[in-house]
Amino acid sequence: DVQMTQFPSSLSASVGDRVTITCRASESVSRWVSWYQQKPGEAPKLLISKASMVASGVPSRFSGSGSGTHYTLTISSLQPDDFAAYYCLLYVSHSRTFGQGTLVELK
Amino acid sequence: QVQLVQSGAEMKKPGSSVRLSCRASGGSFSSDAICWVRRAPGKGLEWMGRIVPILGTANYAQSFQGRVTITADQSTSTTYMQMTNLRSEDTAVYYCARDVSSVLGFDIWGQGTTVTVSS
Numbered sequence: 001d002v003q004m005t006q007f008p009s010s011l012s013a014s015v016g017d018r019v020t021i022t023c024r025a026s027e028s029v030s031r032w033v034s035w036y037q038q039k040p041g042e043a044p045k046l047l048i049s050k051a052s053m054v055a056s057g058v059p060s061r062f063s064g065s066g067s068g069t070h071y072t073l074t075i076s077s078l079q080p081d082d083f084a085a086y087y088c089l090l091y092v093s094h095s096r097t098f099g100q101g102t103l104v105e106l107k
Numbered sequence: 108q109v110q111l112v113q114s115g116a117e118m119k120k121p122g123s124s125v126r127l128s129c130r131a132s133g134g135s136f137s138s139d140a141i142c143w144v145r146r147a148p149g150k151g152l153e154w155m156g157r158i159v160p161i162l163g164t165a166n167y168a169q170s171f172q173g174r175v176t177i178t179a180d181q182s183t184s185t186t187y188m189q190m191t192n193l194r195s196e197d198t199a200v201y202y203c204a205r206d207v208s209s210v211l212g213f214d215i216w217g218q219g220t221t222v223t224v225s226s
């Protein structure tokens with residue numbers, strides 16, 4: 001099975017900071033990666049699909065990139081509404097695997 | 108705009124079973140899949156399995172194979188997730204979500220159902 005490793009598990013940042021979260025697959029996955037944001041008490045929200053396609057209504061400060069085994073989610077300028085947990089999701093055939101998650105906290 | 112509406116909170120004893128529902132409101136099932144995801148306290152999101160309602164075919168994560176069954180009723184646009192032999196570690200919020208093959212993402216989520224397993 002393809003494994004997904006997400007890091008860091010948590011980070012502290014300030015408003016205005018640039019934040020990067022990484023997911024690394026155990027083998028090449030052809031950009032079959034999406035990214036989600038989850039706030040306490042809420043359902044997750046799709047941010048990015050197919051590695052770099054920004055979902056409708058998502059602010060332009062969110063971007064995704066990557067290929068092969070290495071994928072990143074970048075928040076160009078962290079806003080107060082962005083303090084949340086973030087997850088990558090890998091598609092492989094009929095199976096899906098979430099990364100372990102990254103908690104973005106206020107420094 | 109399709110919404111996914113989930114059934115209410117459940118409290119169960121260890122060893123029992125639970126059946127959760129997820130109804131597509133404001134639309135019907137397309138050719139996309141509906142998946143189930145859970146988040147246990149202090150843990151991350153965990154994909155459990157998916158079903159393509161128009162085909163009735165389901166796939167499961169290895170860790171849930173044999174204990175989880177996902178079914179769909181096209182006439183009511185409702186998907187069900189049944190889990191047997193519940194244990195305390197199954198205490199979690201369970202979500203259904205639409206799994207869109209054309210974008211490779213889960214674009215619509217239910218509001219979540221809390222399942223508490225305790226003696």
